Amino acid sequence: MERRTFLRGAVIGTSAAAFGGTLMHGAAYAAPAQNGPGPYGALGSADANGLQLPSGFTSRVVARSGQAVTGTSYTWHNAPDGGACFADGTGWIYVSNSETTPGGAGSVSFNSAGAITGARRILSDTRNNCAGGATPWNTWLSCEEVSLGFVYETDPKGVNAAVQRPAMGKFKHEAAAADPVRKVVYLTEDESNGCFYRFIPTTWGNLSSGTLQVLTAGAGTSGSFGWANVPDPDGAPTVTRDQVSGAKRFNGGEGCHYAGDTVWFTTKGDNRLWQLNLLTGTYELAYDDSLVTNGAAPLTGVDNVTGSSSGDLFIAEDGGNMEICVITPDDVVAPFVRINGQSSSEITGPAFSPDGSRLYFSSQRGTTGSSSGGITYEVSGPFRA
Template identity: 30%
Template sequence: MIARRQFLSTASLAFLGLQRYASASPASRAIAPLGPLKADPAGILDLPEGFSYKVISKVGDKMTDGFKVPGKHDGMAAFPQPDGKVVLVRNHELSLAMTDIGPFENNFEYPASLDPELCHDPGEGGVEPFLGGTTNLVFDPATGEKVSEFLSLIGTDRNCAGGPMPWGTWITCEEPENLTIGRNRNHGWCFEVKATATPGLQKAVPLKALGRYRHEAVALDPDTGILYLTEDRTDGLLYRFIPDKKNDFTSGKLQALVVVDRPKADLRNYNPRSKWPAEAEEIKVTWMDLEDTDAPNDDLRIRGHEAGAARFARGEGIHQTPEGIFICCTDGGPSRRGQLFQLQPSGSADKPDTLSLFLQSEKDDLLTNGDNLCPAPWGGVVVCEDLIDSSFAAHSHIQCVTPEGKIHTLARNAKDKSEFAGCCFSPDGKWLFVNLQSHGLTLAVTGPWQA
């Protein structure tokens, strides 16, 4: 994380140091430090004055390894390289049925050049192979150009989001539509991918100790080595993994969040008459051990809740920031417009942590249905919208939420309301990378982010 800097706009300076109040109205949260968005003549991405973007990758393009760029771009992270270049490790949320946007000429079978031993589920015995996985894209910040891109993981199912590790890897998470249907190999795992610039497919090894469910994203607390994990279900849990050996996710203890003195708590706030949780309210939480975490019946969240774990509304993006761990719950709140939680770990696996509802989106808020998110170099988080209801808006946006709870718009999908995904910054904070999932585009955005 680079040092925080204040925004160019003097309007933003007035908000630095403001305290957050639970009674603040949605309208009072909106600020515009970068100015209004300008319509993109190309009809792809609307940005503030002084900002620009490049399309650096597109579904179907030929990659360095001869394969095609797969579609359904999703979670992504940027990793520095010794030569100053950046490697993006990018998920592709491809299911079995998405053969029209897979990486191969014939997506009903793997090419002969592909070693099936490197793939998690190559489709033995006449069963179609799985097409989900990751690609690595090498980008040169000095020229603003792509250098290369290639397939780095294959044979997985609907790789949604994940999280970067400080030792230069990306944890990619499977989010199968159905975990209980018959398959040659089980799905619903996490996998670790090296952020290498050298082309080549990496061996897919499931991190089974992290549990089997509809994974979404992960965030590491580097101080304790504890990994936090979200679950994209309307009745999902929030998990943490305590490894037996720090930075090794092959063995350890999987746990679920429990609200102290409130077992089986419902944090979704779906009931419009409910006043709990309220914004900025501090909630003491602890964690309970989970059993049978390979969950062949897809019931880990159900068993966990019955034993006392709290429910969340579609936990998606999660990221460690200087202000704590932020968690997006895409359709939480009475209006189903989403919630943003903030978790403050105690620093010890044996002491209660603190959870607060940082922001709950209402009708007049700028932020709706937050999904992927990443830390902003200047503080706070950048959030990708995934509009789940066509009545909410005609276009999705990339929003910034400041540490004080203010919201401003960084970009707008000029095409439609389809989701943004995979937002992340280059290590120097000058480039924002993001995917337009349905359109199969990876964009690199630059401009006067901060002075």
């Protein structure tokens, strides 16, 4: 069964049904993804930018920390991290966080041919803006990865001022993913005993007020899950992850991606990709490097995640072999790109252009191993539709 039709969910048997966020007996869980040949073939030799790519793909450098973005006066920020793309007329905008203090975020505009047409700062004077997520109303949620950190809602074009969204909780935020079907935003927490949350806005499209909930489940790697209200989203005097009995713990929440009634999120402490099957109210492992049985695990340092229209997931490594790996709808995991000579860095911010033909991402510390050495790339080629 392909992810694009049911996205590797728990399959309900003919005599089973899901009620109220729990699954009755009869569900069959998919096995975590395994090493295999990727859909794009083997990686070639490193190109002029130090990237190894499959045949037919090319790369270019979009921006470097501390240098003006080509054709603009905007100096690209240090430590580029989480990112997303937004349609902008006939072109698009790539947004990127800055995981430093002060942190913030910037963005680059492209025309329909992919030429850079502008760049600007869209968020300033914040702390360690790590990942985040796009909203259906075309704003960027930039998340502070600090104790009692905030979510900031920003304008990719830099026209409207950024707004702090305290109703979404104060904790060590990492990523966000909007679910327009259930009208909620999912949130990860980068703590070794962190939780997974969802925010239910009072009015969809307005994040100024609403209810913060935490995922509740057993201790296993699969089963049913539920949600419980977080009594005090400001995290004081008790941190949000300790306010609800039965809240499920995750080892270092990182990237988060929603598509087709499924939400995936990664945990870096145990190199796992988790999958919530929202139609069935069940969760399972989509990937675990310790469960790869046919050779060495190709994906380690599991971090940011995004998806393509084909149903493929693209997962960036924090360390590992400095790769972005692809996990296909039939549960095969393989490297898609490898960056050479940057072992003291991590790959961040993978995001596709609106037409799916270009993949953007950054090497947060580049060749120098310093936050001032960040490099943001674009890869173009025959991505699967």
